[in-house]
Amino acid sequence: MTAGLQPDMFDPACPTTVMPFQIGDKWTAMVLLCLEGGPRRFTELRVPLRRVTPKVLAETLRSMERDGLITRSAYDENPPRVEYSLTPLGHSLLKLLDAARSWCTEHMGDLVAARAAFTARPAATGS
Amino acid sequence: MTAGLQPDMFDPACPTTVMPFQIGDKWTAMVLLCLEGGPRRFTELRVPLRRVTPKVLAETLRSMERDGLITRSAYDENPPRVEYSLTPLGHSLLKLLDAARSWCTEHMGDLVAARAAFTARPAATGS
DNA sequence: GGCGCCGGTTTCGTTGCGGTAACCGGGGGT
DNA sequence: ACCCCCGGTTACCGCAACGAAACCGGCGCC
Structure with a gap:
């Protein structure tokens, strides 16, 4: 079942949006997550990230x-097929991303x- | 001895600049590091971050x-004194920052x- | 012959972060 | 009177990232 790549898995209204992290570009972390379950194609990546335009996705990839986080494999078939997959370095970064996500779930309430x-500040009532 | 706040501890030429991380704004991680050793004053923070202008530092702080990462304590003295210090939440974030730094030292070579x-790509020598 | 799929590229516009420079107010020193 | 210190604020600007929309080429399908 395409291993959990749902269209809304990265809802822009997700509260984690406010968390103070960034790995690479805006979409890098999400691409990392999408590739966790194995290689994906370009259009396949656009499904969960469906708000991203091909230009931005191409830049990100x-x-x-x-940076050696992913590898690009193009197969000369028809229709053309291109697959992106994680390198060991990408996998290691994914572990760090998990640490960041743990921090988020743990401290987002705070x-x-x-x-x-x-x-709801005191509004500096000096007078 | 001001606990190791040297003027060049965040050299812009530092190779870690290329690492794909970001915690908060551009200077947030460095402020976190500067506050690790205890409370610091505004101008004191500008020393290690000497390239940052007061506006940007104020925004960051x-x-x-x-976000509850630091607390601001203003003392009504002369000259005015303001101290910034880490909250428990800031400390916990510092731990995550350490994890990120470990990743950097470990994988920066890769x-x-x-x-x-x-x-030094093959440059697509199709002909 | 026209349409669609795939994996992009090109052009253009907007937005927002970061940076520069100047200024501020209250006090104290000389 | 003048300047400096501290902890900022205000006005302005440039650049890079992000995004929307259109286009591309090669092939198969109908």
Whole structure:
């Protein structure tokens, strides 16, 4: 069943959006996650990331390839087929990403609470 | 001895600049590191981060305060004194930052090598 | 012959982060 | 009177990232 690549697995309204992390470009972490279950094709990657335009996805994949996180395999078939898969380096980065995700699930409540408390500030009633 | 806050501890030429991480804003991780050894004042923070302008540092500190990573303590003295210190949440984030730094020291060689190999590409000599 | 699939590229526009420079207010030193 | 210190704020600017839309070439299908 395509190993859990649902169209909305990266909902932009997901609260983790507010978390203070970034791995590579905006979509790098999500690509990493999508490739965790094995190689994927270009259009296949656009499904869970369906808001991303081909241009941006291509840029992301290029820089990830350049950094040795993924490999690109093009098969001369018809229709053309291109598969992206994680390298060992990509896998190791995935572990770090998991650590970051653990931090998020563990502390997101604190962060949201801190923001709420900050918004409801004393408003500097000096007078 | 100000616990190791040297002016060049975050050299912009540092190779870790190429690493695919980001915690919060550009300077957040460095502020975290600077506060590891105890509370620091505004101008004191500008020493190791001496390239950062007061505006940007203020923005960074504000958002960190908003997220509950640091606390701001203003003392009504003369000259005015303001101290920033880590919260427990900030400390926990520091641990994650350490994990990221470990990944960097461990895999930076791979990444640099991958980039070098990618630059020296076969250049698609189709003809 | 026209349409669609696949894996992109090209062009253009917008947005927002980061940076530069100047200024501020209150006090103290000389 | 003048300047400096501290902890900022304000106005302005440039660049790179992100995004929308259109296009591309080779092939198969109908």
